[in-house]
Amino acid sequence: MTDRAAQPAHGTSRRGLTRRGLLGVAGAVGVAGAAGAGGYAIAEASDEAPDHGATVPFHGAHQAGIATPAQDRLVFAAFDLLTDDVAQVRELFQIWTEAAERLTAGQAVGPLAPSDGEPPEDTGEAHGLPPARLTVTFGIGPSFFERDGEDRLGLAHRRPAALRRLGALPGDQLDPERSDGDLCVQACSNDPQVAFHAVRNLARLGRGVVVLRWTQLGFGRTSTTSRSQDTPRNLMGFKDGTNNLRAEEAERLDRHVWVAPDEPQRWMRGGSYLVARRIRMLIESWDRAAIDEQERVIGRRKISGAPIGRQDEFDPVDLRARGGDGLPLIGDTAHIRLASPDTTKGIELLRRGYSFTDGIDPRTGQLDAGLFFLAYQRDPHRQFAALQRRLGTADALNEYIKHTGSAVFAIPGGIGRGRWLAQDLFA
Numbered sequence: 268m269t270d271r272a273a274q275p276a277h278g279t280s281r282r283g284l285t286r287r288g289l290l291g292v293a294g295a296v297g298v299a300g301a302a303g304a305g306g307y308a309i310a311e312a313s314d315e316a317p318d319h320g321a322t323v324p325f326h327g328a329h330q331a332g333i334a335t336p337a338q339d340r341l342v343f344a345a346f347d348l349l350t351d352d353v354a355q356v357r358e359l360f361q362i363w364t365e366a367a368e369r370l371t372a373g374q375a376v377g378p379l380a381p382s383d384g385e386p387p388e389d390t391g392e393a394h395g396l397p398p399a400r401l402t403v404t405f406g407i408g409p410s411f412f413e414r415d416g417e418d419r420l421g422l423a424h425r426r427p428a429a430l431r432r433l434g435a436l437p438g439d440q441l442d443p444e445r446s447d448g449d450l451c452v453q454a455c456s457n458d459p460q461v462a463f464h465a466v467r468n469l470a471r472l473g474r475g476v477v478v479l480r481w482t483q484l485g486f487g488r489t490s491t492t493s494r495s496q497d498t499p500r501n502l503m504g505f506k507d508g509t510n511n512l513r514a515e516e517a518e519r520l521d522r523h524v525w526v527a528p529d530e531p532q533r534w535m536r537g538g539s540y541l542v543a544r545r546i547r548m549l550i551e552s553w554d555r556a557a558i559d560e561q562e563r564v565i566g567r568r569k570i571s572g573a574p575i576g577r578q579d580e581f582d583p584v585d586l587r588a589r590g591g592d593g594l595p596l597i598g599d600t601a602h603i604r605l606a607s608p609d610t611t612k613g614i615e616l617l618r619r620g621y622s623f624t625d626g627i628d629p630r631t632g633q634l635d636a637g638l639f640f641l642a643y644q645r646d647p648h649r650q651f652a653a654l655q656r657r658l659g660t661a662d663a664l665n666e667y668i669k670h671t672g673s674a675v676f677a678i679p680g681g682i683g684r685g686r687w688l689a690q691d692l693f694a
């Protein structure tokens with residue numbers, strides 16, 4: 268690899284938002300993947316750890332990080348805009364697009380050691396690390412378009428109809444400081460430092476235009492988004508993701524996840540909607556519950572993941588099955604009964620959540636840990652909110668969980684080569 272310290276300095280300081288540095292670097296190194304591009308060593312590392320060296324294509328009909336196989340680690344960030352100047356926001360989207368192209372290809376966003384004495388343009392902690400399937404997925408919240416009834420950027424006419432706050436849902440105990448946001452970035456990778464590096468550098472590039480509102484780290488995936496993956500376990504010890512939508516199910520994704528091709532807002536075609544819910548698990552109570560109670564709450568066996576009354580994880584769920592006592596094997600308040608498309612008139616979601624732990628709740632001394640629930644869908648009100656209204660009132664799981672954060676984001680369609688994030692939004 269090229270010694271990055273020996274490279275000539277390109278774009279100088281990034282005090283305020285300027286594309287000079289980023290474009291200078293991009294121009295100097297040529298296309299993504301070029302040798303000595305200031306990368307963090309895809310080729311070298313891939314000999315030793317092929318999966319960690321692997322990349323997920325950034326460009327395509329849909330943004331990566333939705334129907335691509337869920338990686339093990341997450342860094343999620345919500346941002347607020349500091350400006351009402353639409354030109355600055357457009358420039359930010361261009362800069363973030365170029366930076367994400369580089370990061371997901373395993374490259375630094377700029378010189379690590381500029382020779383002019385200015386601060387490095389890339390913060391450096393991913394230098395030498397392969398991208399480990401890094402994906403960077405961008406979203407836009409309702410408050411981007413309208414805040415306090417004001418069309419802050421002059422783009423209110425471009426807000427898609429489905430992008431509205433979720434409103435109060437049963438059982439909500441939301442912390443406003445862990446909720447909402449004008450923009451979001453979901454960075455997923457099999458290496459936590461690579462995911463952190465991506466968000467940190469995007470935040471740095473946005474300085475003066477956006478500010479971090481809240482972040483959430485996820486240390487283990489709790490879903491399966493591809494048939495190539497095994498089902499992981501959540502912090503309650505249950506297999507999670509068994510009945511999830513899969514990347515291989517194109518027709519179901521078209522119906523339930525991707526925005527309709529005739530969506531009036533062009534920038535949303537090929538896009539989706541993301542609902543993020545920080546769901547704390549009352550782990551200490553859960554750990555005191557008998558295994559029968561735990562299985563009754565979920566409606567599945569803990570170790571095998573099989574629906575109650577069946578043998579294997581992927582055996583179909585039979586909600587009509589009854590035991591010798593005449594009662595339903597999967598109870599009326601079991602989580603999988605209430606969440607099943609058979610009882611919700613066909614509601615389906617692409618779940619892509621992560622386990623989190625944020626230390627100890629100082630008020631109770633109990634673990635602040637749980638599920639950072641992420642779900643992609645075509646319409647967050649007809650899908651997530653409708654389902655959560657049911658779950659929030661009747662789910663046996665409610666005794667063991669608390670929804671503490673909530674946000675909804677429009678996820679613009681995929682980005683073609685030479686184009687940038689949500690380009691048609693500004694056309």
Ligand SMILES: C=CC1=C(C)c2cc3[nH]c(cc4nc(cc5[nH]c(cc1n2)c(C)c5CCC(=O)O)C(CCC(=O)O)=C4C)c(C)c3C=C
Pocket residue numbers: 501503505506507508509510511544546547548565567584602603606607608615616637638640651654655658664668
């Ligand atoms: C509003 C949607 C959902 C929320 C919120 C939610 C929270 C939540 N779920 C689990 C654990 C499991 N969920 C499982 C299945 C499942 N969950 C939802 C939706 C929400 N879950 C759906 C649509 C389904 C699939 C139902 C079906 O079709 O069978 C399972 C079973 C395994 C699986 O299929 O994934 C588990 C386990 C927790 C712990 C939780 C909040 C902390």
Ligand SMILES: [Fe+2]
Pocket residue numbers: 602606
């Ligand atoms: Fe669930």
